[in-house]
Amino acid sequence: MTAYIFEFIGTGMLILIGNGVVANLVLKGTKGADSGWVGISLAWGIAVFIGVFISADVSGAHINPAVTIGLATAxxxxxxxxxxxxxxxxxxxxxxxxxxxxxxxxxxEHTEDEDAILATFSTAPAIRSLGWNLVTEIIGTFALVFGVFYIAGGALANEPISLGSLDALPVALLVMGIGFGLGGPTGYAINPARDLGPRIMHAILPLKNKGKSDWAYALVPIVGPIIGAVLAALAFILLN
Known part of the structure; x- marks a missing residue:
């Protein structure tokens, strides 16, 4: 039970810091409107660091269903x-x-841009093409999960692995690199919970000018990361 609680806490901190910086960037009337994509990528790296560091020694700091499924597949x-x-x-x-x-x-309350409001909850593609958006999420998540296997020392022993607190920084740098290098097409969800949980909140919260939650796109940041994680696990198995 404790492991589940810390997965809850770690993922909550991930989203609080990560989507917090998006809100600071795109909502009207904040003091962070000039941070841009660099700020977003850096902040999500920091968010991952915090989430992993808090939950690592208790739950293994998956904070991502793709990581959980990838580790189980392997x-x-x-x-x-x-x-x-x-x-x-x-x-x-x-x-x-x-x-x-x-x-x-x-x-x-002061923001009228529906897309900006949705961006503080869930991801959206820069160019909408569901097939290619799916490919982007698969590749980004493959890079994440494949990297996690080796950061966590999974190749060193034929036994279960999990992230420890010392792995927080390299995982954060990995996510930051994915953001800088692969994040532009879709906003790099690379985490089904990161997109689905906040999208549900967007749908149910009493947000002024919130518009639609774009459920037509929602499967991409769920299915893509799962496929990417499974492929990373299979590649890991083949190499080890």
Whole structure:
């Protein structure tokens, strides 16, 4: 039970900091409107660092269903714990974005741009092409999960692996690199909970001028990361 709680907390911190900086950038009436894509990529790296560092020594700091599924596919995590981890991650992401909404309540009230409001919750493609958007998410998540296997020392022993607190910085740098190098086409969800949980909150919160939650796109940041994670696990198995 403690592991599930820390997955909830770690994912919540990830979204609070990550989508918090997006809100600071795009909402009307904030002091962070000039940070741009560099600021977003740096902030998501920091958000991952915090989420991983907090939860690492208790839950293994998956904070991402793609990581959980990837590790289980490679035989490095028990499938029996996968559903509980994924539920905790989605609920944590929902709580994280709820706190973002509370923090920026007045800014949300003064923002009329529906796309900007949605961007503080979920991802959206720069050029909408669902097939190619899916490819982008697969590649980005493959890079993430494949990197996590080696950062966590998975090739060193034939036993379950998890991230420790010392792995927080290299994982954060990995996510930062994915943001800078691969994030432009889709906003690099690379994490089903990161997109689904906040998108649910966008749908249910009493947001002024919020528009639609774009559920027609929602499967891309769910399915793409899962495929990418499974492919990373298979590649890891072949190499080890």
């Amino acid at each position: 035989g490095k995590f028990s499938w029996s714990m996968v559903p509980g981890y994924i539920i905790a991650q989605i609920l944590g992401a929902m709580m994280g974005n709820f706190l973002v909404w509370l923090t920026y309540k007045k800014q949300y």
